[in-house]
Amino acid sequence: QEVSQPFIDLVAVTTAPYCDSSSVEMRIEHNHFTLTSLQYKWYRNAVLIPGKTTDHETIEAIRYGDRISAEVINNTSCGNTTVSDYIDFYTTASTRPKITVNSYTQYLYSLTNKDTVKYRITNPGFGSPEVIYTSAVQAPFHLFVTDSMLIFTNVPYTFKFKMHISNPDQCYFSDTTAEYTIYVSNSVTPKTYTFNGIGNWNNPANWLNNEMPPSPLPFNGTIIIQPGTGPCILNIPYTIGIGGQLTVATGANFIIQGNLSLQP
Numbered sequence: 001q002e003v004s005q006p007f008i009d010l011v012a013v014t015t016a017p018y019c020d021s022s023s024v025e026m027r028i029e030h031n032h033f034t035l036t037s038l039q040y041k042w043y044r045n046a047v048l049i050p051g052k053t054t055d056h057e058t059i060e061a062i063r064y065g066d067r068i069s070a071e072v073i074n075n076t077s078c079g080n081t082t083v084s085d086y087i088d089f090y091t092t093a094s095t096r097p098k099i100t101v102n103s104y105t106q107y108l109y110s111l112t113n114k115d116t117v118k119y120r121i122t123n124p125g126f127g128s129p130e131v132i133y134t135s136a137v138q139a140p141f142h143l144f145v146t147d148s149m150l151i152f153t154n155v156p157y158t159f160k161f162k163m164h165i166s167n168p169d170q171c172y173f174s175d176t177t178a179e180y181t182i183y184v185s186n187s188v189t190p191k192t193y194t195f196n197g198i199g200n201w202n203n204p205a206n207w208l209n210n211e212m213p214p215s216p217l218p219f220n221g222t223i224i225i226q227p228g229t230g231p232c233i234l235n236i237p238y239t240i241g242i243g244g245q246l247t248v249a250t251g252a253n254f255i256i257q258g259n260l261s262l263q264p
Helices: none
Strands: 009-013 022-030 038-044 056-062 067-076 079-087 098-104 116-121 129-132 144-145 149-155 159-164 180-184 190-197 222-225 230-235 238-239 244-250 255-256 261-262
Touching: 009 079, 022 067, 022 079, 038 056, 067 159, 129 144
Parallel strands: 190 222, 222 244, 230 255, 238 261
Antiparallel strands: 009 022, 022 056, 038 067, 067 079, 098 116, 116 149, 129 159, 144 149, 159 180
């Protein structure tokens, strides 16, 4: 009985470029229709890849310089015949551009909570950055992206995001930026509280119009300690909230006996 020689041609189904660490679909073309007892083995750089036992497989994490080879073994009563083919992935490459954030607005205020936020960025011409949301987002805000700016419009709530650039067709995968948070106020109007008396913080009579600031001080709220004939004494624990501001005017005397903290 004559042993039939199997024919094999290893083909990369996934088209180039083959980016670093990407997956490549590969197929073995051969005359398996006339040979009924074939075995398939796949190798990366001469090391057997476990679990790859068919003539059509996806090879994961292709790296520059990898040699992917396949064997077809024809088992017959007259003996075994093995034929192999391989592909070298020397075109595999990746570029990791950097995104630099030059300026941005972190704290927002609007009567309708529909602010516009601009993030001015620099990247080396690899294309527009992509935004990765790291907290839940939903309508109605919108995002417009260019190669030098992110513009968030109609922003109604606080959210967090990161940025990166990717272009699989050109093997561009940037490192992800730091996480950024856009804080949005839920306040109705900005408020200023003025201490114009003498003595303890928690005495309403020491505040203009008897209006004491709540703790924590709301977003975009301001406390002004005015100069007087005596000190302003913070005799209670008090917190300046995110986006709040405490100003001690020139000539004012501010004494902390309690505890003053700032929200991070």
